[in-house]
Structures are given as structure tokens and as C-alpha cells.
Amino acid sequence: MNRNLQLLWNGFIPENPIFRLALSLCPAVAVTTSVKNGLMLGLAVVFVQVFSSCTVAIFRSFIHPRIRIPAYVIVIALWVSVIDMVLPVISPEVYKQVALFVKLIVVFAIIISRLELFASKEPLVPSFFDGLGMGIGFLFGLCLIGAIREFFGAGQLFGLDVLGFKPLLVMILPAGGFFVIGFIMATFNYIEYKLTGKIPASGGGH
Amino acid sequence: MKEIFKITISLTAVCIGAAIILGAVFTQTEHIRKEQEEKTKKQTIEALLGYGPGKQAPPSLHVFSVYRYVIATPNKERMLAYVLPVKDGGHVILEIDLTGEPRRVIPLKAKEAELAEEGLRDRVVKEAIGKDYQVTFAQALYIADEEGKRLGYVIPSVTQGFKTFIHMMVSLNPQLTLNGIAITESEEDPGLGAEIEQPYFKNQFEGKTLEQLKNLKVVKEPLPQDYFTVLEPEKAKLAGLSAAQVKEIRDKFKDADIFALTGATISSRAVLNGVQDAVRKFAYRLGVLQAAIQKKNIQTAF
Numbered sequence: 365m366n367r368n369l370q371l372l373w374n375g376f377i378p379e380n381p382i383f384r385l386a387l388s389l390c391p392a393v394a395v396t397t398s399v400k401n402g403l404m405l406g407l408a409v410v411f412v413q414v415f416s417s418c419t420v421a422i423f424r425s426f427i428h429p430r431i432r433i434p435a436y437v438i439v440i441a442l443w444v445s446v447i448d449m450v451l452p453v454i455s456p457e458v459y460k461q462v463a464l465f466v467k468l469i470v471v472f473a474i475i476i477s478r479l480e481l482f483a484s485k486e487p488l489v490p491s492f493f494d495g496l497g498m499g500i501g502f503l504f505g506l507c508l509i510g511a512i513r514e515f516f517g518a519g520q521l522f523g524l525d526v527l528g529f530k531p532l533l534v535m536i537l538p539a540g541g542f543f544v545i546g547f548i549m550a551t552f553n554y555i556e557y558k559l560t561g562k563i564p565a566s567g568g569g570h
Numbered sequence: 571m572k573e574i575f576k577i578t579i580s581l582t583a584v585c586i587g588a589a590i591i592l593g594a595v596f597t598q599t600e601h602i603r604k605e606q607e608e609k610t611k612k613q614t615i616e617a618l619l620g621y622g623p624g625k626q627a628p629p630s631l632h633v634f635s636v637y638r639y640v641i642a643t644p645n646k647e648r649m650l651a652y653v654l655p656v657k658d659g660g661h662v663i664l665e666i667d668l669t670g671e672p673r674r675v676i677p678l679k680a681k682e683a684e685l686a687e688e689g690l691r692d693r694v695v696k697e698a699i700g701k702d703y704q705v706t707f708a709q710a711l712y713i714a715d716e717e718g719k720r721l722g723y724v725i726p727s728v729t730q731g732f733k734t735f736i737h738m739m740v741s742l743n744p745q746l747t748l749n750g751i752a753i754t755e756s757e758e759d760p761g762l763g764a765e766i767e768q769p770y771f772k773n774q775f776e777g778k779t780l781e782q783l784k785n786l787k788v789v790k791e792p793l794p795q796d797y798f799t800v801l802e803p804e805k806a807k808l809a810g811l812s813a814a815q816v817k818e819i820r821d822k823f824k825d826a827d828i829f830a831l832t833g834a835t836i837s838s839r840a841v842l843n844g845v846q847d848a849v850r851k852f853a854y855r856l857g858v859l860q861a862a863i864q865k866k867n868i869q870t871a872f
Contacts, residue, residue: 394759395759426580430573430577431577434581434584435584442588442591445592445595449599450599452599452606464757536833
């Protein structure tokens with residue numbers, strides 16, 4: 365397989381930020397009370413991750429290694445602020461939905477970890493695909509958690525009534541987020557065990 | 571020693587680069603954002619007065635803005651100053667001291683558009699009142715008239731929510747009964763506190779009188795299903811309820827307290843506190859303002 369496609373796939377399943385790397389679990393629990401929230405935050409993360417990865421990949425030789433972490437934080441904050449300013453001009457309706465989440469992204473562990481582990485060492489094109497893959501993997505994780513929590517907690521999907529009653533209200537409360545993530549992580553580990561025959565190390569293999 | 575310079579220069583360069591990009595984007599987007607904010611505000615006020623998509627606001631609807639300022643005279647006496655629109659199209663500033671007695675009436679030569687922008691307005695008002703006065707903007711009020719008759723009042727309010735402040739607008743009819751509320755800005759948790767923006771919560775305030783509002787509480791009880799249906803206009807339409815049926819159910823819950831949102835009692839209480847606070851203060855201030863306007867015999871536009 366082409367390396368770029370492999371990087372894309374890598375972020376999606378084999379190194380999924382939430383279920384395999386166990387990074388950025390805080391937002392994954394906090395906002396995934398519905399699929400729509402997960403989708404909105406996920407999309408915002410995809411943009412910030414891709415832009416930050418590309419910026420760091422381009423300027424990696426200029427950034428002094430001793431100050432790389434503050435430099436990355438500035439790059440992330442820059443893109444978050446730019447999205448926060450441009451989005452209300454392009455589409456006020458969408459901004460109204462995501463305004464809350466966009467500002468949270470500055471502190472997401474997944475973004476800075478990809479800059480540190482990948483974009484600071486690789487050229488632009490692989491960094492772009494790595495960022496895109498990780499972003500999509502995060503988006504996928506948020507949507508999956510959101511769908512499960514919304515379905516069981518509110519009996520809805522995308523805000524539409526599916527069941528007509530609320531089977532398990534706890535799912536929509538913070539505790540439910542931990543349950544869902546735990547169960548999905550266990551499923552991922554089980555599949556890995558079945559496929560490779562190895563027992564995954566703690567921390568989702570990392 | 572040499573390295574520290576390299577680090578400093580590198581980090582400074584990163585910061586300057588980021589600042590230039592941010593500055594460029596900001597100058598390009600700021601005025602559009604402001605325009606949109608004004609537009610949303612206008613729409614929110616019209617929606618609270620009962621006009622929105624599908625029901626165009628008639629040309630006879632006039633929304634007048636009244637701005638309240640807190641001023642301190644050179645000898646540290648505190649007063650209120652209201653910027654009022656007058657009949658001939660201009661504005662006046664009316665000073666009222668803390669006992670409710672009107673003081674000076676200062677004519678203001680500024681256009682409506684100048685007064686709509688906060689920074690500009692502050693400067694114009696300060697100039698008119700006097701250089702040695704301390705002038706602080708407190709609040710805007712919107713008074714709506716239709717065909718020469720009072721339609722209602724819209725009051726912006728701010729209250730401490732679960733995390734940050736909740737900004738909202740409260741609409742009252744001329745008898746000071748709640749017409750409805752709108753949440754304009756909040757950062758409550760999505761799925762929990764953010765539900766305060768849903769009709770099934772907001773509409774519970776509709777029709778509460780000034781007297782009722784004083785003793786209104788937030789109760790931690792599940793929202794009754796029939797009440798929920800009539801609170802959501804779309805759900806009521808789906809359920810095929812006639813206007814009379816909706817009214818009947820609403821009447822049943824006329825004296826009901828506010829039902830707390832599941833998992834967001836603090837946010838629910840915050841909204842109620844904000845509404846109570848805004849309406850109580852407004853009712854008092856309106857009385858003082860109207861008495862002062864009469865004493866000074868100002869021909870207001872509203």
C-alpha cells in the first residue's frame with residue numbers, strides 16, 4: 365500500500381487516537397452526548413490537526429529543539445484562533461454550533477502529540493496525511509461514542525427520536541462516557557488479540 | 571550563552587509570525603462579525619416580540635433603544651443617566667439621582683448609527699455629560715411600539731451559569747408578564763446545560779406574571795409528557811393538538827414551577843435567577859424612569 369494511504373489508515377484504526385493511543389479522552393467524554401456534537405468537534409479537530417501538522421512540517425528546521433513545545437502550542441493556538449475568527453464570517457450557522465468546541469481544541473493532547481511524534485520529523489506530504497488520518501480517526505471515535513451514548517441515553521440519533529423513550533439515562537451523564545469508551549477500547553483490544561494472538565499491552569497498546 | 575540568544579530569537583520569531591497572521595485575519599473579519607452580531611441581535615429581539623421567519627415584522631413596529639449609564643459626579647455622587655430617543659428624532663440624556671429625582675436634561679446631537687456602536691456611544695455620552703464625570707455603560711433596554719401602542723419590553727440580562735456567564739434577553743409585555751426568553755450567549759456543557767436553549771425549557775417561562783416570578787422555583791421533577799409536548803411547538807403540531815388543546819394544557823401548568831433540566835440543575839437555576847433579577851430591577855427602574863420623564867416633561871419617541 366502507498367505510504368500516504370497507510371498513514372491515513374493508521375490514524376483511523378491501528379492507532380486511533382481515542383481507542384488505541386488513549387489520548388484526548390477528556391473532550392471525548394465531555395462533549396459526546398450526541399452524534400452531532402461529536403461530529404462538530406471532530407470536524408474542527410481535523411482542520412486544526414491538518415493545518416498544525418503542515419505548519420510544523422514546513423517550519424520544522426526553523427524551530428529550535430529546546431523550545432519546540434511552546435512553539436507547537438503557539439501554532440495550534442494560531443490555527444484555532446484563525447478558525448474561530450473565519451468560521452463566523454463564512455458560515456454563522458455552523459459557527460453557532462461549533463463555537464463552544466473550537467476554543468477547547470488548543471489543549472487537546474492528540475494534536476501536540478502528533479506534532480511532536482510525527483510532523484517535527486517528516487516532510488510536508490506525509491505530515492499532511494498523518495494529520496488527516498489522526499483527525500479522521502478522532503472524528504470517527506467521537507461519532508461512535510456519541511452515537512452509542514445518544515442512542516442509549518436519550519433514545520435518539522442525530523436529535524431524531526428513534527426509540528421514543530430513554531433506556532439508560534446514565535449514558536448521557538459523564539459516567540456513561542467512561543463506560544462507553546471502556547467497552548469500545550476492550551472491543552478493539554479483543555479484535556487485536558484475535559487477529560495477532562498477542563495480548564495488547566496496557567494503555568491500548570502504547 | 572550563545573544558545574540562549576538562539577532560543578530567544580527563534581521563539582520571538584514564532585510569536586511575531588503568529589501575531590502577524592492573527593492580526594491580518596482579525597482586521598479582515600472583525601467588521602463582518604460585528605455586522606452579523608447586530609443582525610442577530612435585531613432578529614432575536616424581533617423573535618421575542620413574536621416576529622420571525624414566516625411572520626414578517628410590520629413597518630409599524632418600532633424598537634427604541636434606551637441606554638442606561640452609571641455616572642459619578644466630580645464630588646463622587648453617583649447618578650444614573652438614560653439616553654432616550656425623543657419625538658423629533660434626536661436623543662436626550664436624562665440624569666436621575668439615587669432618590670429618583672431627575673436632574674439635568676442634556677440634548678444629544680448624535681445619529682442612531684453612532685449610538686448603536688458601543689465604543690462610539692460611550693465617547694459621545696461622556697462628552698455630553700462632562701469631561702470630569704465618570705461614565706460607565708450599564709445596560710441597554712429595548713422598548714417596542716406597534717402602531718403607536720406599547721407592544722412590550724426586551725431586556726438583556728447576564729447571569730452566572732455553570733461555568734461562565736449566560737447572556738440572555740427577556741421579553742415582557744406592557745403588564746410586565748413574561749413573553750419569553752432567549753439565550754444569546756452561553757458556554758454551558760453540550761447535552762446538559764446547553765439544553766437551556768431548547769424550547770421545552772425556555773417556553774416554561776412564558777406567561778409568568780411579575781407576581782408569580784417572585785416566588786418561582788426550580789423543581790427537580792421530571793417534566794410531564796403533555797407539558798413537554800405543548801412546550802415544543804413542533805412536537806405539538808406533530809401530535810395534532812389544536813390551539814384550544816394546547817391552551818388547555820398550558821393553563822393546567824400555568825402556576826407550575828420551572829422543571830429543572832436533567833443533569834443541569836445549576837444551569838436551570840442560573841437562568842431563573844437571571845430572569846427574576848432582570849425583571850425585578852427593570853420593573854423598579856421603569857417606574858422611576860417614567861416618573862422622571864413626566865416631571866421633566868420630555869417628549870420621548872416611545
